[in-house]
Amino acid sequence: MQLIMTLLLACVLMVLDYRYGYLTSARKATATFLSPLYYLANLPNEIAAWADNNIVSRNDLIDQNRQLKDEVLILKAQNQRLIGLESENARLRSLLGSSRSFRGKRLIAEVLNIDSQRFSNELLLNKGSADEVFVGQPVVDSEGVMGQIVEVSLTTSRMILLNDQKHAIPIRNDRNGVRAIAQGDGQLLFLRHLPNTTDIREGDLLLSSGLGEKFPDGYPVAKVISVTKQSALPYAEIMAEPTANINTANHVLLLWPYEPTIDAVDDNPLESSEK
Amino acid sequence: MKTMKNEVKHGTWIIILSLIIGMILDIFPLPETWQSFRPSFTFLIFSYWVIALPHRIGLLWAFITGLALDALLGTTLGLHSFALAFLTFILQLNHQRLRLFPLWKQALTMVLLSVIYFAIVLWLARLTGKPESDSWYWIATLTNGLLWPWLFVLLRDIRRYFRVV
Numbered sequence: 001m002q003l004i005m006t007l008l009l010a011c012v013l014m015v016l017d018y019r020y021g022y023l024t025s026a027r028k029a030t031a032t033f034l035s036p037l038y039y040l041a042n043l044p045n046e047i048a049a050w051a052d053n054n055i056v057s058r059n060d061l062i063d064q065n066r067q068l069k070d071e072v073l074i075l076k077a078q079n080q081r082l083i084g085l086e087s088e089n090a091r092l093r094s095l096l097g098s099s100r101s102f103r104g105k106r107l108i109a110e111v112l113n114i115d116s117q118r119f120s121n122e123l124l125l126n127k128g129s130a131d132e133v134f135v136g137q138p139v140v141d142s143e144g145v146m147g148q149i150v151e152v153s154l155t156t157s158r159m160i161l162l163n164d165q166k167h168a169i170p171i172r173n174d175r176n177g178v179r180a181i182a183q184g185d186g187q188l189l190f191l192r193h194l195p196n197t198t199d200i201r202e203g204d205l206l207l208s209s210g211l212g213e214k215f216p217d218g219y220p221v222a223k224v225i226s227v228t229k230q231s232a233l234p235y236a237e238i239m240a241e242p243t244a245n246i247n248t249a250n251h252v253l254l255l256w257p258y259e260p261t262i263d264a265v266d267d268n269p270l271e272s273s274e275k
Numbered sequence: 276m277k278t279m280k281n282e283v284k285h286g287t288w289i290i291i292l293s294l295i296i297g298m299i300l301d302i303f304p305l306p307e308t309w310q311s312f313r314p315s316f317t318f319l320i321f322s323y324w325v326i327a328l329p330h331r332i333g334l335l336w337a338f339i340t341g342l343a344l345d346a347l348l349g350t351t352l353g354l355h356s357f358a359l360a361f362l363t364f365i366l367q368l369n370h371q372r373l374r375l376f377p378l379w380k381q382a383l384t385m386v387l388l389s390v391i392y393f394a395i396v397l398w399l400a401r402l403t404g405k406p407e408s409d410s411w412y413w414i415a416t417l418t419n420g421l422l423w424p425w426l427f428v429l430l431r432d433i434r435r436y437f438r439v440v
Contacts, residue, residue: 013353
């Protein structure tokens with residue numbers, strides 16, 4: 001009798017959580033309560049990283065410093081062009097009567113090295129609602145879009161990766177602007193419902209189109225790696241590989257794209273998570 | 276009477292600590308290739324306490340431990356509660372038989388129980404929209420069996436040392 005009651009209770013919980021999402025606050029509370037466990041399990045990694053950072057020879061540091069300086073110079077040069085383009089773009093857009101913020105708030109988060117991926121492609125980040133992270137927030141790394149936040153606790157958050165089976169992202173082809181939806185299959189992305197006549201080739205770069213109002217427009221998402229067209233099938237079979245370092249990224253960037261803050265945070269757009 | 280009460284409290288503390296350690300081991304980062312061999316520590320530790328103290332560790336404990344596991348692993352709330360409660364029921368029915376088994380036979384039984392546990396978890400995970408997993412998923416049932424004798428002896432010694440009854 002007790003067993004049946006317990007099993008029923010578990011079932012009710014599952015239905016409420018999965019089907020209706022009533023339990024988000026309960027989830028958040030439990031996850032916050034248990035987040036010390038995440039940090040404990042991540043501790044050996046932290047120690048290894050600390051040792052890596054602190055036990056380096058001076059020459060290595062000098063080398064690295066020089067490399068980074070070079071990189072900053074190059075990036076700054078590129079950025080100068082972008083600033084010009086951005087203001088021009090904003091002017092043109094204001095002429096057209098549409099406005100969009102390009103530089104919202106952003107924040108660097110660290111990936112906690114936790115194995116909770118047995119059931120899905122998810123990562124745990126060390127930023128939570130204390131840093132105003134919200135559900136549905138886009139996450140990118142230096143190479144492209146990584147995924148979005150699906151669960152937030154006070155100090156941690158859980159993100160779903162682009163290539164998860166439950167994730168899809170609206171994209172457009174960089175070469176000709178063809179729009180599509182890229183869904184994950186666990187490893188790669190495939191483009192849904194594109195007819196055989198669509199002009200998409202191997203090697204095309206796919207950018208986020210911003211149509212879903214989740215991801216900001218123009219971030220690289222994936223590169224097409226194979227296009228199979230069979231006349232027997234109604235749709236072409238197009239596979240693409242995410243450009244982001246989905247399996248190796250240690251730091252990711254959280255974006256606040258659809259927020260009307262254009263210049264307020266411009267002076268200090270990058271708040272580093274590490275002091 | 277007073278000492279009795281103290282002992283009960285003392286024991287609870289040990290049980291909770293062992294379960295927390297199990298959970299940490301469950302999410303501890305391992306190399307990709309080893310991941311599917313990871314034993315389900317929390318499940319094994321919990322099973323031990325059910326067999327050792329069936330009068331204390333029952334369905335309520337299973338339910339709460341399962342909820343904690345769900346929150347940690349990001350599965351739908353109630354999923355591991357369901358599986359753990361079901362297994363707790365089986366273990367409670369058979370705890371006396373299991374205690375009398377020699378260790379190797381216990382290990383075999385644990386493999387069988389792990390298969391049931393894994394099947395329930397996989398079934399519920401698929402129902403709640405988690406992706407398909409490959410046949411490597413089942414390999415951990417064997418590692419569960421391999422780990423069981425060591426874990427059993429270790430936890431038995433801990434239980435005797437701290438006199439958890």
